[in-house]
Amino acid sequence: MMKPCLLALAAVAATSATMAPTGVQVSGWARPTVNGQSSAAAYLVIRNYGPGADRLVSVSSPAANMAGVHRSQISGGVARMRSAGSIVVPAGKMLAMAPGGLHVMLMGLRNPLRTGATLPLTVLFEHGGERQIRLPIQMNAPYDQPHGH
Amino acid sequence: MTNPMDTDPPAGHSNLRRVRLIVWAIVLIALLALAFFWLRPVVSTSGEVTQRADPGSSNFQLGGPFTLTGADGKPFSSASLAGTPYVMFFGFTHCPDVCPNTLARLVRLRQQLGKGETPFQIVFVTVDPERDTPEAVGSYAKLFNSPIIGLTGTRAQIDQVAKQHAIYEAKVPDASAPDGYTMDHGAAALLFGRDGKFVATIAQEEGDEAAIAKLKRITA
Numbered sequence: 010m011m012k013p014c015l016l017a018l019a020a021v022a023a024t025s026a027t028m029a030p031t032g033v034q035v036s037g038w039a040r041p042t043v044n045g046q047s048s049a050a051a052y053l054v055i056r057n058y059g060p061g062a063d064r065l066v067s068v069s070s071p072a073a074n075m076a077g078v079h080r081s082q083i084s085g086g087v088a089r090m091r092s093a094g095s096i097v098v099p100a101g102k103m104l105a106m107a108p109g110g111l112h113v114m115l116m117g118l119r120n121p122l123r124t125g126a127t128l129p130l131t132v133l134f135e136h137g138g139e140r141q142i143r144l145p146i147q148m149n150a151p152y153d154q155p156h157g158h
Numbered sequence: 159m160t161n162p163m164d165t166d167p168p169a170g171h172s173n174l175r176r177v178r179l180i181v182w183a184i185v186l187i188a189l190l191a192l193a194f195f196w197l198r199p200v201v202s203t204s205g206e207v208t209q210r211a212d213p214g215s216s217n218f219q220l221g222g223p224f225t226l227t228g229a230d231g232k233p234f235s236s237a238s239l240a241g242t243p244y245v246m247f248f249g250f251t252h253c254p255d256v257c258p259n260t261l262a263r264l265v266r267l268r269q270q271l272g273k274g275e276t277p278f279q280i281v282f283v284t285v286d287p288e289r290d291t292p293e294a295v296g297s298y299a300k301l302f303n304s305p306i307i308g309l310t311g312t313r314a315q316i317d318q319v320a321k322q323h324a325i326y327e328a329k330v331p332d333a334s335a336p337d338g339y340t341m342d343h344g345a346a347a348l349l350f351g352r353d354g355k356f357v358a359t360i361a362q363e364e365g366d367e368a369a370i371a372k373l374k375r376i377t378a
């Protein structure tokens with residue numbers, strides 16, 4: 010577990026050395042699907058380098074009819090999933106969606122999401138504006154995904 | 159200005175009456191409190207989800223024979239699992255988060271067990287048979303690149319099997335979900351031995367080590 014962490018740190022150090030990040034940055038990953046499956050989950054990592062809090066307004070993808078942020082919750086042994094409501098990332102903070110919690114739910118998939126391919130996503134922020142990103146499609150969270158230390 | 163508390167009692171025996179009244183009030187409150195605490199557990203268990211049904215109690219044997227529909231559209235009998243340990247998980251294919259997390263984890267734990275490709279079967283039962291056709295559960299099961307038995311059935315069959323396994327399921331209207339609804343469902347994986355007898359559950363929040371220990375028990 011140590012090595013990927015160090016690698017991630019090195020990667021972060023390398024990017025921050027070339028240019029200081031500003032505004033809202035989005036990365037993440039998406040789960041693969043199979044033929045006939047109409048829903049998928051993507052997990053975003055939102056870093057807010059901006060001067061103030063920012064709110065996620067919408068998520069959309071040409072790969073799906075509809076997308077929204079949902080939250081899974083397991084309580085009393087029962088799994089539930091509901092719309093997550095407003096997602097606000099305070100200034101200088103990071104929000105990392107992860108399996109079993111917050112996720113972008115893609116509904117009405119037009120094509121299966123294949124492992125190794127990428128998922129195009131448009132993420133709109135109240136202040137930061139629009140971000141066009143491509144998420145890697147893989148079964149499990151990447152090693153450099155932020156996790157609690 | 160007349161304050162009832164300020165009026166002087168006319169005689170001594172009215173003081174005595176007041177004391178008697180207070181004593182009776184205390185007794186009444188004590189009785190009510192006792193009744194409340196006595197009745198409370200009964201009230202709360204009746205409101206509990208079926209997931210909490212005690213599998214250890216003598217009048218409830220979790221599991222038992224069932225017939226559902228396999229991915230090929232043909233009837234699937236639990237008899238075909240005889241002699242094989244298996245882990246059962248209930249979910250639905252429109253569940254993009256908890257269900258694939260759980261199945262991917264079970265596949266990973268099965269590999270970590272280091273007892274060959276399929277030391278136990280993984281059985282996925284949909285709680286959403288209205289949408290999950292045999293083809294749908296079949297292709298969903300293939301997503302994990304490891305053998306998983308996907309099962310569906312009629313609503314009545316699914317309800318029966320869920321009840322048999324003490325799995326809570328509920329259709330919940332949700333405008334933000336596809337087709338306007340989502341399914342709440344019991345999230346534990348149920349472990350059965352070679353004899354088809356229930357052995358243990360793996361809860362979502364349980365660590366891998368504890369889960370592996372339980373899987374070793376059914377595959378011993």
Ligand SMILES: [Cu+2]
Binds near residue numbers: 078090255
């Ligand atoms: Cu969702």
